[in-house]
Amino acid sequence: MEKLQGQGLAEALAGLPHWHYDAARGAIAREFRFRDFAEAFAFMTQIALAAEARNHHPEWFNVYNRVAITLTTHDADGLTGRDVELAHYADAACARFAG
Numbered sequence: 001m002e003k004l005q006g007q008g009l010a011e012a013l014a015g016l017p018h019w020h021y022d023a024a025r026g027a028i029a030r031e032f033r034f035r036d037f038a039e040a041f042a043f044m045t046q047i048a049l050a051a052e053a054r055n056h057h058p059e060w061f062n063v064y065n066r067v068a069i070t071l072t073t074h075d076a077d078g079l080t081g082r083d084v085e086l087a088h089y090a091d092a093a094c095a096r097f098a099g
């Protein structure tokens, strides 16, 4: 899959306002906060299943109710549509907990 660059990259990032772009890595990152650990882990379980189904996996960190996710495509050494799609999936999954 091709790396996102130029206008395509700008449009992808515009659709992900909660995510921060790391130009050095060609990665996007977002921190999610939940009511408690159980909700955070339930969210992680959903993301894990989505990642496995896509064969596209996050770099992530969890402490209690916080989950920090970084997405980049290692095979492309940068950001691709796979990262963008999984980021949108994570945003939607988080919104389901917001209630």
Ligand SMILES: C[C@H](O)[C@H](O)[C@H]1CNC2=NC(N)=NC(=O)C2=N1
Binding pocket: 055, 056, 057, 058, 071, 072, 073, 074, 075, 076
């Ligand atoms: C061998 C396996 O298909 C590859 O390593 C897949 C797995 N998951 C992946 N996840 C991410 N984020 N980037 C990849 O390039 C990638 N490649």
